[in-house]
Amino acid sequence: MNQRSALLFINGVPPEKLPSPEGYALIACTDGAFHYLKEKKFPLLHLDFISGDYDSHDGYDEDVDQEKFIHTPDQNRTDFEKALEIIVDEGGTHVDVYGGSGAEMDHFLGNLTAAFRYKERLSITFYDEFSRYFFSPKNLVLNNMKGEIISLYPFPEAHHISTNGLNWELKDESLSQTGRIGTRNFAVADSVILHFTKGDLIVFVANENAAGGEGGQSSQ
Structure with a gap:
């Protein structure tokens, strides 16, 4: 399989400066991260999907095609883990993740655990204001x-x-x-x-x- 890089935003502390979408084959966010992407004027047309259980978003936005909203209601997995599964299904091999740390510590540890579960299928790198880690x-x-x-x-x-x-x-x-x-x-x-x-x-x-x-x- 050819390397296929993805950019994923999740609902932790948003980056002060958003990364460029250039060079990624797939760009996505969870429903909670969609709010800060819109506030920070990220080019929403670049998003390939917005996934989640929609507990923090109603699953509709006039600036995004409705088909890009993917409802993933499974409460036994986090929105991050479900987004990773979609990326795997789409042929992704590498994922750069923003918003994975900060805020509640239990979310951060949960994100590490999700990355651990997927490390044999995806090369996942987290980015925040202090470091990158993988x-x-x-x-x-x-x-x-x-x-x-x-x-x-x-x-x-x-x-x-x-x-x-x-x-x-x-x-x-x-x-x-x-x-x-x-x-x-x-x-x-x-x-x-x-x-x-x-x-x-x-x-x-x-x-x-x-x-x-x-x-x-x-x-x-």
């Missing part, structure tokens, strides 16, 4: 990182972790939520290489590269 593949290269703050957070644990390019390197080590975690490290080289064999890690890259995509990442 579940790391077992082999990862981050480029243009020198001087950037990078945190490695186990979810809930990860083993046999080795890094190259960080100030405090890991050499075949483990991190866990009940033991040592790897927050607030920083890059001393342009490229940071990460490898681990078991478990799951969330990588946080601090603000300077969060909104503009200047720092690249790739899996090996």
